[in-house]
Amino acid sequence: MIEALDNNGVAKNKAGIRIYNQKYYTARFDYDAKDPKSLKTLYLKKEKGGACLCVTKNFIIVGTFNANQKMQNGVAQNPGELNKRIETLAKDLFSKGS
Numbered sequence: 001m002i003e004a005l006d007n008n009g010v011a012k013n014k015a016g017i018r019i020y021n022q023k024y025y026t027a028r029f030d031y032d033a034k035d036p037k038s039l040k041t042l043y044l045k046k047e048k049g050g051a052c053l054c055v056t057k058n059f060i061i062v063g064t065f066n067a068n069q070k071m072q073n074g075v076a077q078n079p080g081e082l083n084k085r086i087e088t089l090a091k092d093l094f095s096k097g098s
Contacts, residue, residue, distance in 0.1 A: 004029075005040050005055055017044060019064060024051055039090050043083065052083045054090030058098045061090050 004011045009029025011017045017024045024044035032038040040055040051064040063086040065077040 002060070005042055005053065005060070009042050019044075019051060019062065022046055022049075037094070039087075039094060041087065041090070043079070045079075049077075050079050050082070052079070052086040054086055056090055056094045056098055059090075059093060061086055061093075 003013065004017050004026065008031075009026040011026075015023075017026065024046045026042065027045040027050065028043040030039075030041040030043075042053040044051040044053070048067045049065055051062060053063075054061045063082050065079060065082040067076050067078065069077045071077055071081070
C-alpha cells in the first residue's frame, strides 16, 4: 500500500494492494507534485467495497467501506461518503502541519 502511494497508485508487489488480507484495485490516484497543498490520495475498489487513503506530513489515513453494511442513518456505506470524510480529515491535519 505504501509503495503504491509512491508509485502513482500502482502496486509493485505481485500480491497487489491488500488491507486486512482483502485485495483492492486502484480506481484513481490524485497528486500534483507542483502544488504544495496537494495531498496524495489513493482510491481503491474491491467487490462490494473500497477504500480511500490520504497522506499528510505525519499520517497515512485509511478508511474502508463495505456496501453490504449500513451507516447509522440506514443508508448503505458508499465511496462518496467515505472519500468526503477521509479527505476532510486529511485536509484539516495537513493545514495544521501534521
